[in-house]
Amino acid sequence: MPEIKIVTEVAGRVCATPVQVGGTVADGDDVVIVEAMKMEIPVSSPANGTITSLLVKLDDVVAEGQAVAIVASCSAFSSWPSFETPATAGSSG
Numbered sequence: 463m464p465e466i467k468i469v470t471e472v473a474g475r476v477c478a479t480p481v482q483v484g485g486t487v488a489d490g491d492d493v494v495i496v497e498a499m500k501m502e503i504p505v506s507s508p509a510n511g512t513i514t515s516l517l518v519k520l521d522d523v524v525a526e527g528q529a530v531a532i533v534a535s536c537s538a539f540s541s542w543p544s545f546e547t548p549a550t551a552g553s554s555g
Contacts, residue, residue: 463536465514467529470505474498476522476530485513487533494518494530511535 478495481487492504493513511533518530 463511463534466509466511466533466535468493468505468507468531468533469527469529470494470496470503470524471526472496472498472503473526474503474524476518476520476524477502479516479518479520481513481516481531483513483516487511487513493533496524505530507533509533509535 474496475498476494477497479493480495481491481493487493487507488510489507491507493507494505494516496503496505513531514534515532516530517532518524518528524530
């Protein structure tokens with residue numbers, strides 16, 4: 463399973479960690495919440511998988527682009543769109 467680093471796009475203070483190491487996440491699930499300029503900004507998982515490492519803890523100060531967690535993903539391409547081929551488009555089974 464590929465490991466994916468989850469990074470924050472903003473600098474701020476970690477105000478919540480709704481996941482635990484060993485927990486499963488879906489694509490888009492919040493992994494860490496960062497408070498920046500009195501706003502809470504979620505840092506989401508980019509793929510389905512299992513949290514293998516949580517690199518921050520509550521009240522840590524994080525920098526923009528800092529890795530906050532690592533997820534082992536068996537679906538690294540789960541967010542890619544699926545396409546119907548002409549042979550299967552509109553078929554009823």
